[in-house]
Amino acid sequence: MTQVRPKITDEQRRARVGARHLLAPAARASAPEAVAEAVLALHATDPASVYLSVAARLKEPSVADLERALYEDHTLVRMLCMRRTMFVVPRELAPVVDASTARAVAARERRNLAKVIQEQLGFDGHWFAETEAAVLAALAGRGEATAAQLSDAVPDLKAQIVQSEGKPYEARPRITSRFLGVMAAEGRIRRGRPLGTWASSQYRWIPAEPHPELPLDEAKAHLAARYLAAFGPCTTEDVKWWTGWTLTDTRKALARSEAVEVDLDSGPGHALPAHLEAPAESEPWVALLPALDPTPMGWRERDWYLDVDHKSELFDTNGNIGPSVWCDGRIVGGWAQRGDGEIVTELLTTDGVGRGARAAIDGEAARIAAFFADVRIKPSFRTPLERRLAG
Known part of the structure; x- marks a missing residue:
């Protein structure tokens, strides 16, 4: 007899988002660590995204509290990992x-940089190791340092390489940024406090200890299970895309996790046993x-909420999403910060967005404006709607 797989509808998936991702007012957290735990990883390519993603999910948004977690207690760790993307993850999940994911990314980064350095500058692996040791010694003496300060202390970091030679956009950057980036990817150093405001993309470097080693298959199964806890039910393609794994590795990891097969409106999927029951009725949010943000960027297949x-x-x-407006598990519009600090929104649909929801959107816009205070940002990845609204 063919076993009937449990059915989970798009409506049920949307009903889970508000509580699971701490977006419904009653579900909001009290600390940044709880936010990272709920969404698994905070997208950190754009420095402001970490702060704004956390602020959207806290009862009382606080820059100081997030900075404590990132730069004092180190309960949140910034890593180059899934899809060669920068994320902030809970400390206990970092290994x-x-x-x-991160170890393979770091190995590729090292190989690529070592090849460029050897071909263009004639430096070998011995030079690479000596320069790393010099950077660590400089940081040990200072405690923290900017990239410019480290290149003064280790002059070899000022060596230039050629990028896109012969093209109109040819560039000759110093190796400083890439070299320090490789060391950070390997867990030898980490980003410290930014220079300027919390939205700044310039920062200090501080020493770090490499993460303890875990068996590869065990780690992949663990990450797949954590992904399902935060984003399930989902498809195989969702897991493959989010992690950056091959299809074979994705299937193996899912098989080693507690995932069960389910039917989604879009086709076959996976869920944890705890998520098979219909969700409780959620409050409007x-x-x-x-x-x-980690919520819209959490799935490869997005038709059920977009x-x-x-x-x-x-x-x-x-494929990078800009600022988005959500209502009860669906994206209904976008928003932007204008030069005077005003937060402006635009609805792309009014379906299911009643008067109460519109008033709540205005309230959230005011809450975000208060969090920004005097800080002004420009997203690293501009989208048509954000550009139009920003003016």
Whole structure:
């Protein structure tokens, strides 16, 4: 007899988002660590996204509290990991992320940089190791240092390489940024406090200890289970895309996790046993999420929460989402910060967005404006709607 797989509808998936991702007012957290735990990893390519993603999910948003977690207690760790993307993850999850994704990324980064350095500068692996030791010694003496200060202390970091030679956009950057980036990817150093405001993309470097080693298969199964806890039910393609694994590795990891097969409206999927029951009725909620927020970036297949006709307004040409307005588990519009600090919104659909939801959206816009205070940002990835609203 053929076993009937449990059915989970798009409506049920949407009903889970508000509580599970701490977006419904009653579900909001009291600390940044709880936010990272709920969404598994905070997208950190754009520095402001980390702060805004956390602020959207806290009862009382606080820059100081997030900075404590990042730069004092180190309960949140910034890592180059899934899809060669920068994320902030809970400290206890960092070894799992390192073993399952980040270690392979770091190895590629090292190989690529070593090849460029050897071909263009004639420096070998011995030079690479000596320069790393010099950087660590400089940091040990200072405690923290900017990239410029480290290149003064270690002059070899000022060596230049050629990028896109012969092209109109040819560049000759110093190796400083890439070299320090490789050391950070390997867990030898980490980003410290930013220079300037919390939205700054310039920062100090501080020493770090490499993550403890875990068995690869065990780490991948663990990460797959954690992904399902945060984003399930989902498809195999969702897991493959989010992690950056091969299809074979994705299937193996899912098989080693506690995932069970389910039927989604879009086809076969996976869920944890605890998520098979229909979700409780959720309270109405709205949220203004920043560019590259972990919720909209959590799935490869997005039709269940995003109208395909709105994608061109909300995403850039590389698939990065801009600031989005959510209502009860669906993206209904976008928002932007103007030069005077005003937060402006635009609805791309009014379907299911009643008067109460519109008032709540205005309230969230005011809450975000208060969090920004005097800080002004420009997303690293501009989208058509964000550009239009920002003016």
